[in-house]
Amino acid sequence: MARRRFGRVRKLPSGRFQARYPGPDGIDRPAPSTFASKTEAARWLTLKEAELAQDEWIDPAAGEKPLGEFAQKWIRERPGLRSKTLVLYSGLLRNHIAPTLGTKPLRELTAPMLRGWRQSLLDGGLGPVTAAKAYRLLRSILSTAVEDRLIKTNPCYIKGAAVERSPERPVLTVAEVYKLADAMHPTFRALILVAALGSLRWGELAALQRRHVDLVDGVLRIRQAAVELPTGELQISPPKTAAGRRTVYLPEIVMQDLRVHFDIYVKRLPEAFVFTGAKGAQLRRSTFQRNWSKGLKGASLTGRVHFHDLRHTGNTWAAESGATLRELMERMGHASSRAALIYLHTNDGRHKGVAQAMSELVAEGLRDDPDDGLPVASGT
Incomplete structure (x- = not known):
């Protein structure tokens, strides 16, 4: 033989x-x-x-490394990872990936296994947006494992699993926003109004300082944002993108409340934070949550409103007030038009207003023309 x-x-x-x-x-x-x-x-x-x-060829022993160990190393070695992103990745790994998959060797991960893991997240009540983020993070981690020749192929190929499909968020009425502001601790009244009518993010509000505010002209200069790390440390850093560094003009009706807030709660130092906790400490989302829950209950909004919905509400109001695409992008702090287009596309009231204005324009032009040019009906 x-x-x-x-x-x-x-x-x-x-x-x-x-x-x-x-x-x-x-x-x-x-x-x-x-x-x-x-x-x-x-x-x-x-x-x-x-x-x-x-x-x-791939060394079979290379794939014996547990996913959790490799994922932690992957996060540590990401170049230029911002604090906010670090917090997000670490939380997704700790809360949603590691409990089920953390001890699994890389080579044992299969598409059916990951399909079951994802479905268990959704069945357990995890929101579809967070589930999509967790799946997208896992896919990126395993793509690196392929590049490092630890596994041959990436088993994350469930169609659409990494796409975030956010549920429709509520848009508050003017009355609801002011009712919520009235229901909050007095320290936070202006915070609610500025969040809504300035379309600011939580981190931008938490990092806003006296030197960033022009109380005469109603101008906020967004130059930094705060991130609360898992260690409890509050980190202040520049906006993630150049578009995030922007100037926001507030309506005069909000400036009236903000000036009162400055007189009572904001120290005279240029570096003094505009919004602080009820006892004057630097604003933290973790300690604010209790006050937020009480405010929602007092305003009869419990269970359906998140703090970020104030920004969503403000963006909607700006679109309804006639802001252009470019103006919305600048106000929101977005370099891409994608998010701003959402508010323009869903604003049917503006489209009706444009149609009505065109109708009035045509009618006025016809009134000025003695020969109106209207077609004559047949048989007359």
Whole structure:
């Protein structure tokens, strides 16, 4: 019998066949399982030889590293990762990925396993947006594992699983916003109004300082944002994008409340924070939440409104007030038009207003023209 050119096959006492081959590292390696026939074992060796020839061979032992260990290393080694993103990634890994998949070796992760993991998140009540973020993070981590030649392919290929489909958020009425502001602790009244009518993010409000506010002209200069790290540390840093560094003009009716707020709650130092906790400490989302819940209850809005909905409400009001696409982008702090277009596309009232204005324009033009040019109905 001719000797095999690559690898070898031997029959085991059980009657099945084992295949072995020399790896590029000189280690003699067995196939991960035995085969029912010698032909199947030989076919497997042929495919393994082709992998080696095409430089596609992956060390089977490399994939033994647990996903959780590799993921933590992946997060640590991301270049230029912002504090807010670090908090997001760490939270997604700790709360939604590691509990189920953290101890699994990389090589054991399969598409059916990840499909079941994702469905268990959704069945457990996790919001679809957070589930999509967790899946997208896992996909990125495993893409790096492929690049590092720890696994051959990325098992994250569930169609649409990484796409965030945010549920429609509520838009508060003017009366609801002011009712909420009245229901809050007095320290936070102006915070609610500025969040809504200035379309500011939480981190931007928490980092706003006296030197950033022009109380005469009603101007806010957004130059930084606050992030609360898992350690409890509050970190102040510049906006994530150049578009986030912007100037926001507030309506005079809000400036009246903000000036009163400055007189009572804001220290005279340029670096003094505009919004602080009820006891004067730097504003934290974790400690604010209790006051927020009380305010919602007092305004009869419990259970359906998140703080970010104030920004969403302000964006909607700005669109309804006639802001252009460019103006919305600048006010929101977005470099892309994608988010701003949402508010313009859903603003049917503006479209009706444009149609009505065009109708009035045409009617006025016809009144000025003695020969109105209107078609004459047949038979008259």
